[in-house]
Every structure is written in C-alpha cells, then in structure tokens.
Amino acid sequence: MIVDGLLSLPAIAKEWTVVLKKHPGASLGMDVDMCDASSLIVYVVCETGLVADWNQANPAKSVQKGDRIIEVNQKKGDAWALAHECIDSPELRMQVQRSEGCILKL
Numbered sequence: 001m002i003v004d005g006l007l008s009l010p011a012i013a014k015e016w017t018v019v020l021k022k023h024p025g026a027s028l029g030m031d032v033d034m035c036d037a038s039s040l041i042v043y044v045v046c047e048t049g050l051v052a053d054w055n056q057a058n059p060a061k062s063v064q065k066g067d068r069i070i071e072v073n074q075k076k077g078d079a080w081a082l083a084h085e086c087i088d089s090p091e092l093r094m095q096v097q098r099s100e101g102c103i104l105k106l
Contacts, residue, residue: 013097015070016061020050020092028086030063034079039097040069040086063096071095 020028029049032040042065045051055062070076072085072094086092 013099015095015097018054018061018063018092018094018096020054020094022050022090022092026050032069032083034083037079038077040079040082042067042069064098066098068097069094070097
C-alpha cells in the first residue's frame with residue numbers, strides 16, 4: 001500500500017500460546033475489548049491474577065496491552081465464543097498475537 005508516496009509493508013505478527021489453569025478465587029487479571037468481533041483485544045493487564053503470574057514466569061511470552069487473543073481452546077473467529085470459553089473453562093489454551101508495527105520503506 002502506498003501512503004503519501006511511501007510504501008507501507010504489512011505489520012509483522014508474532015504469535016505464541018499461553019496456557020492458564022484456573023482455580024477457585026483466581027481472576028484472569030485482564031480486561032479485553034471485543035470490538036472487532038473475531039478476537040479479544042487486551043486493553044488492561046492487572047498487576048495480580050493468572051495473566052500476571054504467567055507474565056512473570058514467561059517474560060518472553062508475556063501478554064501486554066494491545067495483544068490480540070485469536071484462539072481459546074481451539075475456538076476462533078468469534079469474540080463472544082472466545083470470551084465464554086475464558087469464563088467457563090477450567091484450563092485455557094490461548095493463541096496470542098502481537099503486531100510488530102508498520103514498516104515504511106522509503
């Protein structure tokens with residue numbers, strides 16, 4: 001795509017798997033937005049909760065604001081289905097995607 005005479009190459013997406021085991025009284029510790037209807041977009045990662053625990057144990061695969069959860073327990077393509085899976089399932093296997101930004105070629 002050309003923007004103002006510059007060639008814009010697509011963003012490079014990085015993907016990884018996050019596995020969380022829920023237990024009584026534990027919170028996921030993140031807030032998500034379902035605005036695109038096909039994935040969950042992380043907009044808050046709390047200082048406590050299962051996601052914070054994951055991030056501390058797996059810094060190279062941490063979940064951050066702006067990341068996109070594109071699959072939960074083999075369900076994908078429907079944000080509501082992903083959200084219900086996060087609520088209802090005792091174990092979550094989430095595929096997380098992060099765009100590395102737009103590259104401009106001069």
